[in-house]
Amino acid sequence: MRLAPGADLPVEVLERPDFPVNRGALCGKGRSAPALLARDVRLTGPLLRDRPGGPLRSAGWPEALDRVAAGLARVRAEHGPDAVGVFGGGGLTNEKAYLLGKFARVVLGTANIDYNGRFCMSSAAAAHRRAFGLDRGLPFPLADVPHTGCLILVGGNPAETMPPAIRYLRELRENGGKLIVVDPRRTRTAELADLHLQPRPGGDLALALGLLHLVIADGLVDQAFVAERTSGFERAREAAMAHWPDRVERITGVPAHRLREAAGLFGRAATGMVLTARGPEQQSKGTDTVGAWIDLCLATGKAGRPYSGYGCLTGQGNGQGGREHGQKADQLPGYRSIEDPAAREHVAAVWGVPAGSLPGPGKSAYELLDGLGRPGGVRALLLAGSNPAVSAPNAGHVTERLRALDLLVVADLVLSETARLADVVLPVTQWAEETGTTTNLEGRVILRRRAVDPPEGVRSELWVLRELAARLGVPDGFPADGFPVEAERVFDELRRASAGGDADYAGIDYARIAAEDGVFWPCPAPDHPGTPRLFLDRFATPDGRARFAAVTHRPAGEEPDAAYPLYLTTGRVLAQYQSGAQTRRVAELNSAAPGPYVELHPRLAARLGIADGEPVAVTSRRGRAVAPARVTEAIRPDTVFMPFHWAGAGRANSLTNPALDPVSRMPEFKLCAVRVEPLRSQQAGAEPAGADAGAQSAGSDTVGVDAAGSQPPGADAAGSEQAREETAA
Numbered sequence: 040m041r042l043a044p045g046a047d048l049p050v051e052v053l054e055r056p057d058f059p060v061n062r063g064a065l066c067g068k069g070r071s072a073p074a075l076l077a078r079d080v081r082l083t084g085p086l087l088r089d090r091p092g093g094p095l096r097s098a099g100w101p102e103a104l105d106r107v108a109a110g111l112a113r114v115r116a117e118h119g120p121d122a123v124g125v126f127g128g129g130g131l132t133n134e135k136a137y138l139l140g141k142f143a144r145v146v147l148g149t150a151n152i153d154y155n156g157r158f159c160m161s162s163a164a165a166a167h168r169r170a171f172g173l174d175r176g177l178p179f180p181l182a183d184v185p186h187t188g189c190l191i192l193v194g195g196n197p198a199e200t201m202p203p204a205i206r207y208l209r210e211l212r213e214n215g216g217k218l219i220v221v222d223p224r225r226t227r228t229a230e231l232a233d234l235h236l237q238p239r240p241g242g243d244l245a246l247a248l249g250l251l252h253l254v255i256a257d258g259l260v261d262q263a264f265v266a267e268r269t270s271g272f273e274r275a276r277e278a279a280m281a282h283w284p285d286r287v288e289r290i291t292g293v294p295a296h297r298l299r300e301a302a303g304l305f306g307r308a309a310t311g312m313v314l315t316a317r318g319p320e321q322q323s324k325g326t327d328t329v330g331a332w333i334d335l336c337l338a339t340g341k342a343g344r345p346y347s348g349y350g351c352l353t354g355q356g357n358g359q360g361g362r363e364h365g366q367k368a369d370q371l372p373g374y375r376s377i378e379d380p381a382a383r384e385h386v387a388a389v390w391g392v393p394a395g396s397l398p399g400p401g402k403s404a405y406e407l408l409d410g411l412g413r414p415g416g417v418r419a420l421l422l423a424g425s426n427p428a429v430s431a432p433n434a435g436h437v438t439e440r441l442r443a444l445d446l447l448v449v450a451d452l453v454l455s456e457t458a459r460l461a462d463v464v465l466p467v468t469q470w471a472e473e474t475g476t477t478t479n480l481e482g483r484v485i486l487r488r489r490a491v492d493p494p495e496g497v498r499s500e501l502w503v504l505r506e507l508a509a510r511l512g513v514p515d516g517f518p519a520d521g522f523p524v525e526a527e528r529v530f531d532e533l534r535r536a537s538a539g540g541d542a543d544y545a546g547i548d549y550a551r552i553a554a555e556d557g558v559f560w561p562c563p564a565p566d567h568p569g570t571p572r573l574f575l576d577r578f579a580t581p582d583g584r585a586r587f588a589a590v591t592h593r594p595a596g597e598e599p600d601a602a603y604p605l606y607l608t609t610g611r612v613l614a615q616y617q618s619g620a621q622t623r624r625v626a627e628l629n630s631a632a633p634g635p636y637v638e639l640h641p642r643l644a645a646r647l648g649i650a651d652g653e654p655v656a657v658t659s660r661r662g663r664a665v666a667p668a669r670v671t672e673a674i675r676p677d678t679v680f681m682p683f684h685w686a687g688a689g690r691a692n693s694l695t696n697p698a699l700d701p702v703s704r705m706p707e708f709k710l711c712a713v714r715v716e717p718l719r720s721q722q723a724g725a726e727p728a729g730a731d732a733g734a735q736s737a738g739s740d741t742v743g744v745d746a747a748g749s750q751p752p753g754a755d756a757a758g759s760e761q762a763r764e765e766t767a768a
């Protein structure tokens with residue numbers, strides 16, 4: 040038996056050459072994930088803080104759980120149920136996400152639960168539902184991608200963020216299909232393309248409308264499809280008419296002849312797909328932007344047909360399933376609306392509570408974080424599966440809000456920057472140590488079985504929620520069977536709760552998932568085959584027609600001006616994952632991507648007098664970040680780029696703008712206005728960038744050590760707040 044590096048784990052747990060989605064291929068983060076099972080990088084027992092400002096110390100589970108339950112009960116009694124909040128994550132299994140939602144609604148009775156998926160695919164989800172009546176990342180299996188005639192990939196860099204998918208892009212081109220990539224940076228993905236359009240950040244909405252304008256002008260509209268399968272084309276046509284090529288060139292910086300080339304390639308191809316990722320979605324106009332790209336598909340008949348359609352590349356391990364079963368503020372399991380009376384009746388019956396006892400919709404992720412500790416806001420927060428002290432927009436402010444809580448409880452595998460701020464830290468199991476399902480971007484429900492035992496002192500979240508529920512007076516409804524049956528019990532209840540909803544899992548069970556290499560929802564009955572391809576006969580709207588969005592261009596929440604003359608955009612690098620809480624603890628990944636940096640074009644660097652590698656200060660209206668310059672021709676001269684994987688001085692989210700999309704409540708991670716200066720020309724005071732990369736101590740080392748949460752709240756300047764974090768870390 041071959042063992043995976045870093046843990047006693049059979050390599051087959053990681054690699055399955057016959058698995059239909061990745062055919063055994065893993066990225067470096069997947070290959071090195073076993074390192075996170077090792078005991079020296081992770082939490083191995085609960086931690087408690089005895090007084091505000093005091094150190095974290097180790098504690099037993101009974102004491103930690105009693106403390107959490109008493110704290111939640113006190114805040115609820117003094118300030119009402121909505122003063123207790125829950126924040127989840129798209130990396131949680133379906134079972135954990137479902138139970139977290141049930142815990143919030145049934146045990147805490149709070150409306151205020153949301154999760155980091157709000158920062159991820161919420162704009163695509165909202166646009167999906169608006170256009171098609173249903174939100175599933177892809178309406179077709181990934182393996183269909185190589186067979187389409189023309190693929191437009193908007194603001195996604197799968198060469199770094201989803202390496203196993205790159206083979207499909209290569210195969211597409213081998214088959215003669217065309218690939219168009221839209222990205223302000225010439226990424227490794229853009230280098231694979233036939234055509235790279237390089238707009239300004241935020242230009243995507245105008246760009247899509249410009250392409251729609253051109254396909255209409257060139258007579259490439261599929262009139263029969265539009266007439267039979269869509270509604271609202273006339274308004275979309277009018278909106279597109281106002282976006283003629285020269286105007287779009289002025290807005291986006293993409294030359295009109297390139298627009299024509301793209302419109303011709305897509306419009307004339309027999310089949311076509313548009314895939315979006317975070318580039319166009321993480322904008323304050325993300326929902327409308329995705330809507331405009333869907334309009335392009337609809338006008339050209341490239342939806343609801345084999346090898347054609349719109350899709351969203353989902354993010355986290357359970358980016359799809361995590362958004363279906365009730366961790367979202369406005370949602371009940373099965374992708375039901377919490378405001379729909381029939382949905383409330385159905386789910387309440389499964390939960391054995393009166394429908395009237397279920398709360399209504401709560402605050403979206405950023406609004407929830409922004410209100411922490413304020414009058415009318417959440418005062419006690421239970422957080423599982425996210426590290427917002429690094430990953431939330433305007434993170435300096437969010438960190439202050441986290442510090443202002445009466446009670447912060449963080450369940451995690453490692454002592455993340457957010458866990459460091461907590462009053463109680465609960466160590467929980469991770470992937471190979473637990474059984475559970477996830478749902479991938481294709482809507483394929485996948486089963487992962489426990490392969491190794493967790494360390495002593497670590498518990499499953501399902502167990503933690505049950506123990507807390509019992510202490511809060513709800514002894515039933517949280518399966519008490521223990522491993523290995525508890526996850527399957529939760530899944531069986533999830534199936535019933537989802538029955539009849541959009542994301543209908545009623546016909547899916549563990550045995551079937553294992554036998555069939557995953558089952559595609561909707562799957563309403565055990566004898567239903569599942570649904571790999573959606574919308575072939577009708578869309579999921581009441582009249583079966585897809586709806587045009589008919590939107591127009593608008594500026595971003597913040598555009599460059601004299602004081603902040605450049606665009607900042609943010610994103611990812613291959614070797615780090617998200618807030619870095621996990622990957623910054625893996626030596627192999629840290630040596631590949633050791634710290635933050637600021638990408639800028641040689642012309643801009645020359646104008647600002649910045650040399651490659653030199654530390655630069657990036658300042659926005661919200662804060663400041665310092666990191667070395669990386670001078671590259673791959674970026675537009677009016678834009679700088681920072682990856683967001685690091686805490687401390689190089690934290691990109693000290694700068695980002697929490698302007699929210701009006702529909703999805705997605706923050707504008709992908710653009711804000713900044714000023715860039717060489718650090719040497721500034722007053723001294725900033726820490727060198729990347730000082731904290733990989734330097735966090737493991738959970739076991741921190742007992743008795745002061746944590747960053749002990750700092751008094753108050754200072755608003757992100758710089759000083761970061762300096763304190765640096766010292767503490």
Ligand SMILES: Nc1nc2c(c(=O)[nH]1)N[C@H]1C(S)=C(S)[C@@H](COP(=O)(O)OP(=O)(O)OC[C@H]3O[C@@H](n4cnc5c(=O)[nH]c(N)nc54)[C@H](O)[C@@H]3O)O[C@H]1N2
Pocket residue numbers: 068159193194195196197199200201221222223224226239240241242243316317318319353354355608609610611612613614615616617618709710
């Ligand atoms: N290595 C690695 N892989 C990951 C992750 C990770 O952290 N690290 N995270 C996972 C998760 S949760 C997610 S959501 C996915 C995200 O996957 P992607 O969406 O592929 O990742 P990003 O780097 O955030 O953004 C993609 C591209 O958008 C571009 N972009 C920036 N601004 C704009 C704009 O205004 N318009 C357009 N069109 N493009 C723009 C950026 O230059 C970047 O190349 O990756 C997943 N995979």
Ligand SMILES: Nc1nc2c(c(=O)[nH]1)N[C@H]1C(S)=C(S)[C@@H](COP(=O)(O)OP(=O)(O)OC[C@H]3O[C@@H](n4cnc5c(=O)[nH]c(N)nc54)[C@H](O)[C@@H]3O)O[C@H]1N2
Pocket residue numbers: 128129130131132155156158159160317321354355422423424425426427429430431432450451452453455467468469470500609610611616617618619620621683691692695708709
């Ligand atoms: N500037 C900028 N900021 C961004 C983005 C961007 O593109 N630019 N992208 C946004 C996006 S798309 C996302 S998805 C977010 C992600 O950012 P976060 O929500 O911070 O996600 P992670 O860093 O993955 O944090 C997950 C935490 O949960 C822990 N964890 C892992 N598995 C489990 C589990 O099963 N249970 C529990 N309790 N804990 C677990 C991990 O150890 C880690 O500490 O960042 C957003 N922030």
Ligand SMILES: [Mo]
Pocket residue numbers: 158159160354355
């Ligand atoms: Mo994400």
